[in-house]
Amino acid sequence: MIHRECGVFKTTYEADMALYPLPIARWTVAAIAVLMFLMLPLSVEEYYLSIVNLISIAVIGALGLNILVGYTGQISVGHGAFMSVGAYTAANFAVRLDFPFWLSLPLGGLMAAAVGAVVGVPSLRIKGLYLAIATLAGQLIIEWTINHVTFISGGVQASIEVPRPRLFGYTIHSQRHMYFFLLFFVVLALVGTMNLVRSRIGRAFVAIRDHDIAAEIIGINIFRYKLLAFAISSFYAGVTGVLYTYYLGVANYEQYQLVVSIDYLAMIIIGGLGSVLGSVFGAIFVTLLPILIRYAMEAFGGILFSASAVLNIIPNLRLILFGALIILFLVVEPEGLNRLWRNIRTYFRVWPFAY
Amino acid sequence: MKRYVAFLIGLAFAIGLAQPAGAGHEIVIGLLCDRTGATQTVGVVICPGFHDYVRVVNSRGGVEGHKIKLIEIDHEYKVPQGVEAYERFKKEGMVTMFVYGTPLVYALTQKLTEDRIPGITPGFGRADSADGTRYPYIFPIAATYWSQGAAAVDFVKKQLGGSLRNKKIAYIFFDNPAGREPIPVLEDISAKEGFQLKAFAVPPPGVEMGAQVLDIAQRYRADFVIGHLFGRSPSVSIKEFKRVGYPLNKVVSLVWGAAEADVVAAGGWPVAEGYYAMQFAGVGEGFPILNDIRELYKKEGKPAPKEMASTVYYNRGVFSVALLVEAIHNAVKAKPDGKITGMDVKAGFEKIKGFTLGGMIPPLEITATDHEGGGWVQIYQVKGGKFVKATEWFKAYPDVLAKHIKEAGAKK
Numbered sequence: 152m153i154h155r156e157c158g159v160f161k162t163t164y165e166a167d168m169a170l171y172p173l174p175i176a177r178w179t180v181a182a183i184a185v186l187m188f189l190m191l192p193l194s195v196e197e198y199y200l201s202i203v204n205l206i207s208i209a210v211i212g213a214l215g216l217n218i219l220v221g222y223t224g225q226i227s228v229g230h231g232a233f234m235s236v237g238a239y240t241a242a243n244f245a246v247r248l249d250f251p252f253w254l255s256l257p258l259g260g261l262m263a264a265a266v267g268a269v270v271g272v273p274s275l276r277i278k279g280l281y282l283a284i285a286t287l288a289g290q291l292i293i294e295w296t297i298n299h300v301t302f303i304s305g306g307v308q309a310s311i312e313v314p315r316p317r318l319f320g321y322t323i324h325s326q327r328h329m330y331f332f333l334l335f336f337v338v339l340a341l342v343g344t345m346n347l348v349r350s351r352i353g354r355a356f357v358a359i360r361d362h363d364i365a366a367e368i369i370g371i372n373i374f375r376y377k378l379l380a381f382a383i384s385s386f387y388a389g390v391t392g393v394l395y396t397y398y399l400g401v402a403n404y405e406q407y408q409l410v411v412s413i414d415y416l417a418m419i420i421i422g423g424l425g426s427v428l429g430s431v432f433g434a435i436f437v438t439l440l441p442i443l444i445r446y447a448m449e450a451f452g453g454i455l456f457s458a459s460a461v462l463n464i465i466p467n468l469r470l471i472l473f474g475a476l477i478i479l480f481l482v483v484e485p486e487g488l489n490r491l492w493r494n495i496r497t498y499f500r501v502w503p504f505a506y
Numbered sequence: 507m508k509r510y511v512a513f514l515i516g517l518a519f520a521i522g523l524a525q526p527a528g529a530g531h532e533i534v535i536g537l538l539c540d541r542t543g544a545t546q547t548v549g550v551v552i553c554p555g556f557h558d559y560v561r562v563v564n565s566r567g568g569v570e571g572h573k574i575k576l577i578e579i580d581h582e583y584k585v586p587q588g589v590e591a592y593e594r595f596k597k598e599g600m601v602t603m604f605v606y607g608t609p610l611v612y613a614l615t616q617k618l619t620e621d622r623i624p625g626i627t628p629g630f631g632r633a634d635s636a637d638g639t640r641y642p643y644i645f646p647i648a649a650t651y652w653s654q655g656a657a658a659v660d661f662v663k664k665q666l667g668g669s670l671r672n673k674k675i676a677y678i679f680f681d682n683p684a685g686r687e688p689i690p691v692l693e694d695i696s697a698k699e700g701f702q703l704k705a706f707a708v709p710p711p712g713v714e715m716g717a718q719v720l721d722i723a724q725r726y727r728a729d730f731v732i733g734h735l736f737g738r739s740p741s742v743s744i745k746e747f748k749r750v751g752y753p754l755n756k757v758v759s760l761v762w763g764a765a766e767a768d769v770v771a772a773g774g775w776p777v778a779e780g781y782y783a784m785q786f787a788g789v790g791e792g793f794p795i796l797n798d799i800r801e802l803y804k805k806e807g808k809p810a811p812k813e814m815a816s817t818v819y820y821n822r823g824v825f826s827v828a829l830l831v832e833a834i835h836n837a838v839k840a841k842p843d844g845k846i847t848g849m850d851v852k853a854g855f856e857k858i859k860g861f862t863l864g865g866m867i868p869p870l871e872i873t874a875t876d877h878e879g880g881g882w883v884q885i886y887q888v889k890g891g892k893f894v895k896a897t898e899w900f901k902a903y904p905d906v907l908a909k910h911i912k913e914a915g916a917k918k
Contacts, residue, residue, distance in 0.1 A: 196597060197593065197596075197597070198593045198594060198596065198597040201589065201590060201593035202590055202593075205586050205589065205590060209586075298681070298682070298683070307683065307686040307687060307689060307690065308632070308683045308686075308687060309683040310612045310683065312615070312616065315616075324620055326593065399585070399589070399612075399613045399614075399616065399617075400615070400616030400617070401612045401613060401615065401616065403609060403612040403613065403683075404683075405585075405608070405609040405612075405682070405683070406585045406609060406613065410584075438586065441587065442590060445579070445580075462541075462553070462554075462557065462578055463541060463550065465580065466539075466541045466542045466580030466582070467541070467542055469542075469580070470542055470582075
């Protein structure tokens with residue numbers, strides 16, 4: 152979206168509020184939509200779509216966490232647990248009551264939102280690292296509960312198999328079907344978040360993040376908006392969990408443990424706190440980088456090491472490189488990939504004149 | 507310099523091999539491995555076993571003239587990485603795969619079934635997948651946790667003099683789905699045999715169990731202990747039992763607390779003297795196939811890999827891949843051109859019978875309904891610095907297991 156914006160005059164509030172005020176931005180979005188909806192799914196192999204699918208799921212989860220951490224400034228390490236709440240709620244509805252996915256999906260999201268709002272209650276009194284520990288407790292309590300209450304988990308194995316989602320008598324099972332299924336929700340989540348953050352609610356979130364006492368003085372109900380932030384964020388998490396459940400065909404609590412919460416925090420920190428595009432960048436980075444490193448290692452690892460050593464070295468080196476690249480990107484631009492992208496844009500906006 | 511030359515030669519060979527030589531069709535096996543994640547101590551030993559066995563098979567001309575290509579991908583014991591790896595295997599044209607880790611077994615079951623690719627899950631749970639009619643493309647192959655639990659009770663019964671009436675058995679387990687899986691079976695057998703059963707949960711990460719062990723030894727005063735722990739926790743349990751003075755020859759561990767590494771981490775062989783360990787693959791260095799692998803290394807002028815010293819996990823790797831290759835062998839026999847699909851390999855698995863690899867593999871008989879092949883185990887005991895065989899291959903309580911598998915199938 153590198154473009155110049157001279158000659159664009161706004162004469163109404165609507166024009167000023169538009170998500171994409173410039174024609175070129177609108178055209179870019181349209182082009183990306185065509186690429187994602189038509190060219191990509193029709194041109195590449197299922198394998199590559201499966202990677203995009205994993206990214207899609209991560210994007211929705213990262214957006215949700217960014218609303219809470221990036222926009223409202225409330226740290227949470229319970230994101231994985233909220234996903235599991237959504238996953239098990241939807242799985243129970245889908246299996247016990249035969250609910251179709253378009254009913255169980257919002258139900259899973261709503262249940263996660265309710266649980267998230269409860270876990271968010273301590274945020275009214277505590278902030279920062281203290282809140283992180285409180286949400287950590289939430290994560291562990293939810294994990295334990297799902298693990299041990301067989302009414303929720305469906306037996307000692309704590310996993311519920313769900314049937315594939317069906318739409319108009321058509322079963323969504325291959326990666327290509329799944330791609331469109333997930334893309335639909337990604338678009339919903341993106342548009343929803345972009346609109347949320349420029350609305351009254353979003354501005355209240357930002358005010359709370361920047362200074363909660365000042366926000367309270369200008370008339371923002373802190374109690375309401377903090378819990379709302381937790382609820383909305385958990386709703387996204389719940390939907391992520393449901394989508395993951397439908398994607399794999401099973402709800403299993405081991406997929407939503409603490410390390411998942413940390414992964415999502417890493418995504419939004421690398422991508423950029425408090426930005427929609429940053430969540431997308433972060434999700435892509437964290438999901439794709441290990442895969443790319445592995446390909447690179449498979450191609451070039453043989454030059455440096457013997458064949459049997461490569462097998463042992465690839466996975467370890469991959470972890471090391473992954474960590475090193477995260478540090479590198481954060482050192483280059485502490486505010487994340489989104490800021491890096493904006494810097495590049497601003498540079499080219501005035502190019503070739505460096506003002 | 508030498509290494510670069512070797513690499514170039516290797517590259518030339520690889521390109522040469524990639525040309526359609528017409529001699530045979532390459533058969534692809536997917537291998538999920540965890541060399542960096544939560545269970546890396548297992549993965550770094552099991553996975554070399556796969557590669558070495560495949561190298562032996564290929565050095566003899568492959569399976570009926572068709573070379574085996576084993577693709578390994580490390581998934582850090584994480585589900586998204588595992589799913590990506592699965593799709594990669596599929597792209598490379600795999601016909602069967604090794605599913606590593608209980609979470610992955612759950613995550614991939616539906617995909618394997620839809621894509622009609624058989625996956626083996628030895629020792630990774632999902633006991634109800636022994637039912638081949640319900641899970642046509644999942645092959646536990648080794649004894650499931652249910653079979654292991656039943657066999658453990660049978661072993662205890664023999665150790666306690668043939669009757670369990672009014673005896674007390676403690677079950678100490680890692681508190682996750684895999685750890686809890688045997689409980690319903692144990693409870694059933696306890697009602698049948700008239701012994702008292704008490705379960706002691708060890709919460710993750712399972713390195714703190716002093717209270718539970720003390721409880722077992724001094725308050726509950728168990729006559730025998732069945733342990734089902736993973737990762738670092740088996741070694742901790744050995745240490746703790748030793749500390750409270752509970753005799754280790756009254757402790758039997760299921761298959762994931764049964765390796766050399768656990769004994770060493772617990773403080774060495776003398777500390778663990780007497781400890782019983784259950785195995786689903788033969789333990790020790792004396793099997794003919796292991797000699798073949800050593801021969802191959804010798805021929806290449808290299809020392810045998812150090813992983814071979816950890817015979818429990820290494821042999822499990824060889825065990826798993828040998829059965830994969832045997833299933834492929836059966837499939838190729840039916841389709842000599844080697845262009846087999848997952849369905850052919852599934853049929854090949856269901857023909858496995860009497861393939862024992864010199865005693866390393868139990869007398870499995872895999873059928874279309876029984877994908878577990880019987881649920882055979884062996885018990886070994888720590889004695890004088892190594893694992894000594896305490897029993898031959900055996901299985902127990904088939905009626906109880908059959909009932910549970912049937913109930914799991916009836917449940918939606």
